[in-house]
Amino acid sequence: MNHITEILILMFLAITFLQSGIDKISDWKGNIEWLKSHFSETFLKNKVPFSVGLILVLEMISGLLAVIGILSILINQNTEIAFISGIISCITLLFLLLGQRVAKDYDGARTIVIYFVPALFLVYLLQ
Numbered sequence: 587m588n589h590i591t592e593i594l595i596l597m598f599l600a601i602t603f604l605q606s607g608i609d610k611i612s613d614w615k616g617n618i619e620w621l622k623s624h625f626s627e628t629f630l631k632n633k634v635p636f637s638v639g640l641i642l643v644l645e646m647i648s649g650l651l652a653v654i655g656i657l658s659i660l661i662n663q664n665t666e667i668a669f670i671s672g673i674i675s676c677i678t679l680l681f682l683l684l685g686q687r688v689a690k691d692y693d694g695a696r697t698i699v700i701y702f703v704p705a706l707f708l709v710y711l712l713q
Contacts, residue, residue, distance in 0.1 A: 589659045589668075595708040596652040596659075596668055599675050602701060603649030610642045628688045637685065644678040665712050672708035679705055 587593075610617050621634045630637060648671060655668030679702045686695035 588663065589665065592665065592668055592708060592711055593656055593659060595704050595711075596656045596671065598704055599671065599708070600649050600652035600656070603645040603652065603675065603678070607642055607645040607649060610638060610645070614638075624689050624691070625685070630685065630688060641678070641681060641685075644674065644681065648675040648678050669709065669712040672705055672712060675705040676702065676709060 617638060618635055621638060622631065625631050625634055651667055651671035651674060655665070655671045658664045658667045679698055683695055683698040683702070686692075686698055
């Protein structure tokens, strides 16, 4: 099968981002409350709802494009949407990394890198 590595990475990104987005939607209030305390000592403390909304949009776009990218590869061997999904996924993860670094949550930042590596590898494979 052509593009199996890309498809598997896209599946990983779809699961990661769609689950995270759905969690934010289903427990918006709980996420906002926790993140307000997480960022209470930072310049983001008054921008938490906006920031979470921005991340939610980016995550859902990344996840949906990953699913569409898989279908596009399977149906017509076109990798263009998959490539765009990889780029937007990387941008989303960089926003998340920035947030963790600002909050001085270095363990959280390290975790983001674990997700960033396959997303970046996808971009590399499809460029």
